[in-house]
Amino acid sequence: MGLSFVSFTDHDTMEAYDRIGWTRENIIAGVEVKILDRKRVGHTVHINIYTLNKTQFREVLEITGKAQDIESLIQYLKSEKLPFTFNHPFWHEPGERLRAEAVVEIAELFPVLEYNMGRIKKLNRMVLDLARAKNKGVVASTDSHTGEIGRVFTLAEGSTFQEFFASIKEGQGWLVTEDLTYDRIKAEIFKRLDMLIDKQSWVMGGENLNMSTGNAIVDKIIKTLGNKEENTRATEKAFGKLLKLLVRSISHSGLPATLYLRQQNQLASQVKEDLQVV
Template identity: 35%
Template sequence: MHKKARFSMNKVLSSDKTMELMDEGWQKADLHVHTSCSYDVPKCSTVHPQRLFEKALSRNMGYVTFTDHDTVEAFDMLGWKKERLVPGVELSVTDMCNVGHTVHINVFELDKEQFQDMEFIATKRQDIFSLIDFMNDNDLLYMYNHPFWFAVGEKPNLLAVPELSKHFPVIEYNMQDLKQKNLFSMALAHRFRKGMAVTTDSHTGGIGAVYTMAKGDDFREYFKNISKGNYYLVMDGPIWKHITQELSAWIELVFNMDRISQHEFSTGVNLLDRAVKLILSEKLTEHPNVNLFTMRSIQKLSTSGLPFFLYTLSKRSQVSEIEKMMSIY
């Protein structure tokens, strides 16, 4: 573990130690959650924005936000001024000039016009620093998502990550990424005195399985306290368990997705997309017992730990490269 990450672990709590904080007015929020409005979320009722909003409230989230990929459709459905609901979006910026790879940014407390302006900067101008300037000029709240996650097929510019981190008030600890990468992100947050938020980044309705606690009578105050370092990361269980549970839930959603919805869904990985198309083919959907047996078999494989082990193995060299780069920080 990086020494700065080790030092920062005093910000981590288990959920059974948060009752006293809640009694003192600390708020809970999961700042990275996807709904059925995201292109890579299976279109099922369990991940509909309204269902997830109600689920978050039942889990005592002080603030609820949805950060779908490059869309704010969830807030068109729910309303932009709903109590405890914070408008949000996950923007993708492929800035090959300043960065060299795709960066994901969560933006909060935006309106629809601001989203359209940012979408133009992100997709047309592809200039991350123009986007940061826009967010600052409009007094928006934003977070650097999974700094060491990189899109399939991209060759990342690792040296850009620490330099880019300097421009963000909050850096994410993402439960869908490897622990080693999150520890590097934690080290960056400590090195540059940035806030950190732990998130589910759930695409299956797992909102609130982990969350960040901070004081705040409104969301802006809550987020500002995180950026100042006055926060706790609340998580139970290891990352491998969260990823395995997410994968199993995702498999079930895919098998229960109707065939019409497959045209609106994409994982971004051609091989997986072909697999989903096969699952939703008439041959499987017309035979419920075969469909259920196939789903349970794939879920059993996913919970065996083998997929996670293979994923970890595939990222070993990348983690080593990141570790070498981080040694100078």
Template identity: 40%
Template sequence: MRGKTGNNAKTTVSSEVAETLLQEGWKKMDLHVHSSCSYDVPPVRAMHPAVLFEKARSKGLDFVTFTDHDTVKAYDLLGWEREGLVPGVEISLNDPEHIGHTLHVNVFELDSEEFRELELIANQERDFKSFIRYLRTHDLPHMYNHPFQFAIGDRPNLWAVPELIKQFPVVEYNMQNLTEKNLITAALARKYGKGLVATTDSHTGGMGAVYTLAKGETFREFFENVKKGRSYIVVEGGARRHITKELNSWIELVFTMDRQLREDLSFTTKVPSFDRVISLFANDRIKDFPRINSLAMKFFQNFSRSGLPAYMYIRAEKPMVSRIEKILNQIA
């Protein structure tokens, strides 16, 4: 049984079932992907939007988007009009008066002028209500990214998250996040009748490892079906596996990139101690010795494959899960 379609029936299906749906005309998309245009992505050729676009299409993604952090440069490089390409961006918004922590919102089918106007609201007005009003007035598809993942230094207002979810048509099951957090997000999406998408949020070219299925000849039709719950997500593998794979790919990108470009890289593995150790080895001095550089890369990749960095991150986040559950129990 595939489960019912319709509002509040967000269903996870296996990749085998997904293949059957694709043969029946359903479409496949990863709605949260970063390219080298994001500040925290290694600026290497493999992460250029043009390279990633072809890679995404080769993986069978029917619609491709790049939701870089607060920039639409990818579309200036690619061109805004390309078959299967959906202009998108991930905008950061911190409304200190009404929320208190930073939200990340993906916006789709916008143009450069709409992006500039949204950036002004986010950076100058810093007003969530004005931001949402603009999205609705301009009929721009949008979604609430990783509701329970917070920026370093933020003081999360956990009480606000359920109310925020009510304001969005779609929320995200993000594979860079803990499974427990994603399950809480999925439960809230069901409770409030919101669409749910599965995304990689990949910063290393790993798009399509998880994805969303819906019908639609256009992205707009696809997204409308997601909003109505007429969609499925494929999330096989678990958070630890996906985080480990992402980290392993990132290590390779960092150790093989031009040394002049490394200094400005601000990507984080989410394990601060691991970040510091990598930064000691992925530097100009090591780059002068290719054999040592290669050995260092292999060492860190093997350490990553052990799953220990991902385990450290997951363990550090467990107390947050307990806090979320406690607050949601009080709300219920």
């Protein structure tokens, strides 16, 4: 038995569907968009949107990029009858501060919240508690940037994706989940860095390739390696082999993984404290 529906939700781009097709059977066109609504939320929010076409995607980017109004975005999604989810609710971009009370408030706007394989158990349990309190559905997502399709998934009734999503909205879904562990994040970070160093493995032929881990140190390394111009100048000419060895050694040491887990545990403690105050 395989997966009935699969969606590839890249960050703010749907170029993958130009390659694999927008209307392939059981492949659900989807995207993960980010929006920074400074007035209503105060930090960046990630949202998965499904079954949209190119025109709708352009409209979404207009709202997220210019209006930056989360309520306007959700009104548009509802008017177009597009399924959408609140991704990793207790998360923020590096350099921002999470406003836990805002997360609780805007959760009302979403039909479904995400249980994320890339988050520690404490944060995922908070999402489950929030979903129960707000009577929301929950979906399990891998949030992997290196593959692992189907490692976690959601079971629900429905012969079409619309019926499937409706079942999840009604709380009639069953989650097959995993939480982030030291071994998993260490392997994920190493694979991301290795992919960035080895340009032959790049599937898309864009000018740059970036992957966000949410950790400022690792993201800086990835940004440097992911920039083809910098990559050519720095890694292929002057000290390419040395840099590759250094990056792989740092990754193998487990230091980036340790720092990332520490960051997530600190975030979980902050959220718990903030919500107790609220």
